[in-house]
Amino acid sequence: MSDSRxxxxxxxxxxxxxxxxxxxxxxxxxxxxxxFDPQPFHLDDAAARRTLFGGLAASGWHTAALxxxxxxxGTPIAGGIIGTGGxxxxxxxxxxxxxxxVETEVIEVTRSKSKPDRGIATLRSETKNQRHEVLQTITxxxxxxxxxxxxxxxx
Amino acid sequence: MSDSRxxxxxxxxxxxxxxxxxxxxxxxxxxxxxxFDPQPFHLDDAAARRTLFGGLAASGWHTAALxxxxxxxGTPIAGGIIGTGGxxxxxxxxxxxxxxxVETEVIEVTRSKSKPDRGIATLRSETKNQRHEVLQTITxxxxxxxxxxxxxxxx
Numbered sequence: 120m121s122d123s124r125x126x127x128x129x130x131x132x133x134x135x136x137x138x139x140x141x142x143x144x145x146x147x148x149x150x151x152x153x154x155f156d157p158q159p160f161h162l163d164d165a166a167a168r169r170t171l172f173g174g175l176a177a178s179g180w181h182t183a184a185l186x187x188x189x190x191x192x193g194t195p196i197a198g199g200i201i202g203t204g205g206x207x208x209x210x211x212x213x214x215x216x217x218x219x220x221v222e223t224e225v226i227e228v229t230r231s232k233s234k235p236d237r238g239i240a241t242l243r244s245e246t247k248n249q250r251h252e253v254l255q256t257i258t259x260x261x262x263x264x265x266x267x268x269x270x271x272x273x274x
Numbered sequence: 275m276s277d278s279r280x281x282x283x284x285x286x287x288x289x290x291x292x293x294x295x296x297x298x299x300x301x302x303x304x305x306x307x308x309x310f311d312p313q314p315f316h317l318d319d320a321a322a323r324r325t326l327f328g329g330l331a332a333s334g335w336h337t338a339a340l341x342x343x344x345x346x347x348g349t350p351i352a353g354g355i356i357g358t359g360g361x362x363x364x365x366x367x368x369x370x371x372x373x374x375x376v377e378t379e380v381i382e383v384t385r386s387k388s389k390p391d392r393g394i395a396t397l398r399s400e401t402k403n404q405r406h407e408v409l410q411t412i413t414x415x416x417x418x419x420x421x422x423x424x425x426x427x428x429x
Binding site: 154171199204 | 327343
């Protein structure tokens with residue numbers, strides 16, 4: 120295992136991670152919606168024009184899943200990104216042609232008192248498109264191993 | 275359009291909706307993870323045994339997406355289920371063999387003061403497996419048209 124991953128000890132409030140990008144197209148939006156969120160505004164542009172969305176829009180859960188993909192690739196946390204929960208908001212929908220990028224900031228780092236070999240980091244991620252419009256914000260709490268445990272586990 | 279859908283006027287605090295079920299298997303878990311959350315504990319049972327999860331576990335976003343699928347099929351809200359955001363928690367992971375069911379309760383219904391043709395309903399959904407273990411809770415605020423507008427739109 121590489122030492123370049125971030126352990127609890129390596130994280131601090133204000134630290135930022137910027138992801139790579141993911142280009143969204145209509146086929147991806149429709150494919151996800153057919154599997155998980157088959158509502159007219161996620162499936163068909165013409166039907167979507169007659170709704171609040173005014174045109175084809177990705178499921179919020181598709182935006183969330185793509186955010187996770189970008190976060191996993193761009194945020195090398197030791198032990199992986201294991202969320203226990205959080206708050207999510209979708210200020211505007213993801214559209215065909217959007218180029219997503221995730222900007223993440225570490226909000227808080229707390230070592231566990233009962234289990235000092237780990238702790239909780241709170242991350243706030245904004246998912247933006249190529250016009251820097253915010254499509255999603257999410258605040259998640261993740262479990263992160265402390266360095267001593269991590270090195271032991273990697274041995 | 276059918277009149278059997280629920281408009282804002284038809285929703286009240288304490289109302290409950292129970293979904294159909296969805297059977298999760300390892301292939302679905304791995305397929306979702308390859309697309310959106312490619313971490314070892316979501317991709318490979320042997321690798322997952324060496325992590326906090328102790329065996330193959332679905333991405334939380336997969337549980338969220340399957341919850342949406344069950345919610346959309348089982349909760350006929352007029353205008354569709356359009357979430358603006360909410361709070362999510364995963365008390366335990368979804369596993370291969372789990373049979374998911376979503377139990378939803380209406381928590382609050384508020385008509386918009388500025389736009390009386392619509393309002394916000396707050397729904398709390400629990401996603402449970404066949405042992406009635408809670409895999410996910412989510413509280414979401416959705417935009418719901420009032421009946422007058424809905425009937426006008428359906429005309």
